Amino acid sequence: MTAYAYYPGCSLSGLGKPYDESLRAVFGHLGLGLEEIPDWNCCGATSYMSVSEDKAVALAARNLAIAEKRGAEVVAPCAACFLVLTKAQHMMAEYPALAAKVHTGLRAAGLTYEGRAVVRHPLDILVNDVGLDAIRAKVTRPLAGYRVAPYYGCQVVRPYGTFDDPLRPQTLDRLMAAVGAHVVDYPLKAHCCGGSLTGTMEEIGVRLNFLLLKEAKARTANVLATVCPLCQYNLEAYQGKMRHTFNEDVSLPIVYFTQLLGLAFGLSPASVGLQRNFVTAEPLPAMA
Amino acid sequence: MRNGTTHCRYAEDVNPAFPAEIMAKPGGEALRDCIQCGTCSGACPMSVHMDLTPRRVIALTRAGLERDVLESATPWLCASCYECQVRCPRDIKVTEVMYALKRRAIEKGMYPKRFPIPVLAKAFYNMVATHGRNSESRLLIELAFRTNPFSLLKMAPIGIKLLRTGRMALGQDHTKNPKEIKAILDAMEES
Numbered sequence: 001m002t003a004y005a006y007y008p009g010c011s012l013s014g015l016g017k018p019y020d021e022s023l024r025a026v027f028g029h030l031g032l033g034l035e036e037i038p039d040w041n042c043c044g045a046t047s048y049m050s051v052s053e054d055k056a057v058a059l060a061a062r063n064l065a066i067a068e069k070r071g072a073e074v075v076a077p078c079a080a081c082f083l084v085l086t087k088a089q090h091m092m093a094e095y096p097a098l099a100a101k102v103h104t105g106l107r108a109a110g111l112t113y114e115g116r117a118v119v120r121h122p123l124d125i126l127v128n129d130v131g132l133d134a135i136r137a138k139v140t141r142p143l144a145g146y147r148v149a150p151y152y153g154c155q156v157v158r159p160y161g162t163f164d165d166p167l168r169p170q171t172l173d174r175l176m177a178a179v180g181a182h183v184v185d186y187p188l189k190a191h192c193c194g195g196s197l198t199g200t201m202e203e204i205g206v207r208l209n210f211l212l213l214k215e216a217k218a219r220t221a222n223v224l225a226t227v228c229p230l231c232q233y234n235l236e237a238y239q240g241k242m243r244h245t246f247n248e249d250v251s252l253p254i255v256y257f258t259q260l261l262g263l264a265f266g267l268s269p270a271s272v273g274l275q276r277n278f279v280t281a282e283p284l285p286a287m288a
Numbered sequence: 289m290r291n292g293t294t295h296c297r298y299a300e301d302v303n304p305a306f307p308a309e310i311m312a313k314p315g316g317e318a319l320r321d322c323i324q325c326g327t328c329s330g331a332c333p334m335s336v337h338m339d340l341t342p343r344r345v346i347a348l349t350r351a352g353l354e355r356d357v358l359e360s361a362t363p364w365l366c367a368s369c370y371e372c373q374v375r376c377p378r379d380i381k382v383t384e385v386m387y388a389l390k391r392r393a394i395e396k397g398m399y400p401k402r403f404p405i406p407v408l409a410k411a412f413y414n415m416v417a418t419h420g421r422n423s424e425s426r427l428l429i430e431l432a433f434r435t436n437p438f439s440l441l442k443m444a445p446i447g448i449k450l451l452r453t454g455r456m457a458l459g460q461d462h463t464k465n466p467k468e469i470k471a472i473l474d475a476m477e478e479s
């Protein structure tokens with residue numbers, strides 16, 4: 001059994017709990033091990049980078065150092081965590097002075113990091129390690145009737161994602177098609193949801209997310225699949241506000257791609273955390 | 289805040305050392321190669337909300353007009369989506385320049401006043417430095433108290449739904465030994 005070092009990050013224990021639950025369920029079903037990195041710390045997200053770059057890299061590097069010791073590839077499902085961890089690796093490789101400072105910090109905590117950790121997004125693992133044929137073979141309830149808008153957001157594919165095109169990614173499209181969904185053409189698939197802007201500059205954040213949903217609807221999607229907890233939250237939690245502000249109903253179930261995979265594998269809605277979504281299973285098209 | 293589009297700029301507004309300082313930061317190196325094509329501004333999902341478009345931020349930065357860019361909302365509206373950066377025909381790391389400007393603005397205390405984003409960044413920084421992990425709900429509450437307490441009321445309906453679906457952690461999560469994080473950060477401070 002392949003085992004991965006799991007970096008859930010702060011989001012997957014709170015807002016993104018259904019992502020955590022469905023990821024574990026799907027990996028378990030496929031015989032992939034997920035071992036949580038012991039005592040991981042917050043990756044620092046974009047906020048830490050805005051205050052101190054070298055310390056942000058050091059925070060990320062602590063997790064990489066712990067994972068490296070265990071020798072397994074790191075799975076980072078949250079887009080911001082994925083970005084920050086991979087960015088820390090790039091920065092340390094490209095800027096020796098910064099790396100030296102980070103090493104000094106790590107040493108103070110009795111840690112070393114040699115730069116060997118490999119950080120992966122679960123979408124990459126499922127499509128490129130497991131493979132679409134193996135996934136197809138596990139499908140017991142094809143997602144017939146699901147018209148999925150595949151939404152990647154930004155940081156999984158840009159700028160350090162290596163497994164797909166940074167502007168016109170296809171991986172999620174292929175994965176969703178493999179489990180029987182109809183994938184709609186969604187030109188905004190790699191556009192930004194604004195990240196934490198909904199919390200800080202609400203009008204701006206809500207407008208961005210409204211546009212994303214409006215387009216998904218115009219493309220006849222009846223469900224939107226995400227790969228990031230912040231995108232999921234932004235697109236889902238502000239639907240009421242969108243209706244109010246723009247006088248237009250763009251409500252749509254916003255689910256994690258791992259939730260859809262789990263359903264296609266025949267797992268129960270509860271085991272993929274579907275009851276935790278605001279727009280729950282009912283508006284999802286009836287299962288075949 | 290001065291409106292970036294309407295005021296004149298004079299020689300004394302220029303900080304001649306500023307461009308070199310930003311270019312010395314990781315990602316700032318290629319600043320001089322910008323051809324002002326505007327691809328970044330066209331690609332940026334936030335540019336319609338910005339007082340200065342990303343292209344103008346690059347132009348003003350390399351012209352040394354430090355106050356214009358640091359007091360602008362633009363670096364803080366940048367959502368770090370890297371759309372500009374991957375599209376730039378001159379390989380300018382526009383997103384990284386935005387980060388360098390944010391850090392510089394915080395260092396100098398020159399960010400736009402009563403603007404919630406630098407406040408959030410600093411609150412987040414402190415939370416992680418102390419606890420090793422962040423608790424989103426606490427952060428949002430702290431942010432609201434510091435900027436606009438009434439916004440908490442507006443947030444309530446979403447908060448209630450998050451609680452009901454078990455997606456809001458109210459306690460402060462932390463690593464087993466938060467002192468370890470502090471040791472790392474302190475050692476870097478001294479180095």
Ligand code: SF4
Nearest residue numbers: 322323325326328376
């Ligand atoms: S896309 Fe690049 S070259 Fe064009 S204006 Fe922006 S930074 Fe300059």
Ligand code: SF4
Nearest residue numbers: 332366367369370372
């Ligand atoms: S990274 Fe920032 S400046 Fe660049 S396109 Fe995205 S929001 Fe705009």
